[in-house]
Amino acid sequence: MHAILLPRTGGPDVLEWREVETPRAAPGEVVVAVAAAALNYSDLLQRRGTYSLGIPLPLILGIECSGTIVELGDGVEGWQVGERVCALVAGGAYAEQVAVPAAQLLSLPANVDPIAAAGLPEAACTVWSNLLDIARLRPGETVLVHGGAGGIGSFAIQTARAMGCRVFATAGGEAKLSRCSAFGADRAISYRDEDFVAVVRAETGGRGVDVILDNMGAPYLSRNISALAHDGRITMIGLQGGRSAEVNLGQMMGLRASLFTTSLRDRPLAEKARIVAGVRRDLWPLLENGRIAPVIDRTVPLREARAAHAYMEGGGHVGKILLTA
Known part of the structure; x- marks a missing residue:
């Protein structure tokens, strides 16, 4: 089969279209003929x-x-x-075929395009594990989603909205802010021109938000804490802005606040299976009844992965970029 191979680190030009060995299914696995694979920020890293x-x-x-x-x-x-499926994998999806643990498979939701479904597993599993499982988001609470126009952010906004939560979302540029509102954000906040702490404080009568989903890391940490309500929870899923920051523990203790740093890819198989089962139970019905939908920016042929990476690095995309086999 053919795949996009990363032989060494560097810019998009290091990606190579190569013939490689076709995978075989080990015990407990299936082999999937790939219709589409989605780009994620971890691929760039x-x-x-x-x-x-x-x-x-x-x-x-x-x-x-x-x-x-x-x-x-x-x-x-x-x-x-x-059987047509979508799947969360530990790597190898930029290929014509990939081996997948059966516990990480999901049936295609009714009425979801088979190509668009490639952009669901990672976002759905990240949102379920962070908002529903770790942060214990409840209907009627208030949520702040950073990076609301991205693949995870757009899914998180829709999920929180479907749960009956009030949603704030940050994004850059009028087009992305408009899309966040279309996804269901009650207030889209420009990180370029507005102070998200001041906005959420003003919009909540000084109370703050119950849950923050953050992909930026260090530069947002102190401001995230300042935006929290009492008993608020921050789930940090990315470090796009930096890795090291000072934490005002006294401020967090005064708020009875919680900070969770999480990842998905390196979790044990049993934990991933539990997350996939939670997605199937709690989020798949919302996809099937149309309350959540995959957000796809564009599709690019698999062999043109270099162009797709360059486009993603430009930061202009909204939702997922897909590679079609």
Whole structure:
């Protein structure tokens, strides 16, 4: 088969379209013929050589995809060859085929396009594990989503809105702010021109927000704490702005605040299986009844992954960028 290989770190030009060995299904796995794979920010970090997990090269990028099951490994039950699925994977999705643990498969939601479904697993699993599982978001609470126009942010806004929460979202530029409002944000905040702490404080009568989903890390931490309500929770899913920051523990204690730093890819298989099961139970019905929908910026042929990476690095996308096999 063919795949996009990352032989060394660098810019988008290091990605190579190569013929590689076709995967086989190990016990408990299936092989999926990939229809589409989605780009994620972690793919850029791996390509640049700044990914914290330090996975050795060469490798095939890609942590989510959609496609059709073409092989079942020993012990796999409940799935059939020919069934269309989407999947969370630990890598290897930028390829014509990928081996996937059966516990990380999801059936395609009714009425969701099979290509667009490639942009669902990572966002859905990240949002479920952080907002619903870790932060224990409840209907009627108030949420602040940073990076509201991205793949995870757009899914988080829709999920919180579907739960009956009040949603604030940050983004840059009028077009992205408008899209955040269309996704369901009650107030879209320009991180370029507005102080999100002042906005949420004013909009909540000084109370602050119950939950913050943050992808920026260090430069936002102190401001996130200042934006929290009592008993507020911050779930930090990315460090796009930096890794090191001072924390005012006295301020956090005064608010009875909680800070969670989380990741998805390096969790054990059993934990990923639990998250996928939670997504299937809690979020798939919202997709099937149309209350949440995948947000796709554009599709690019798999062999043109270099162009897709360059486009993503430009920061102008809204939602997911997909690579079609």
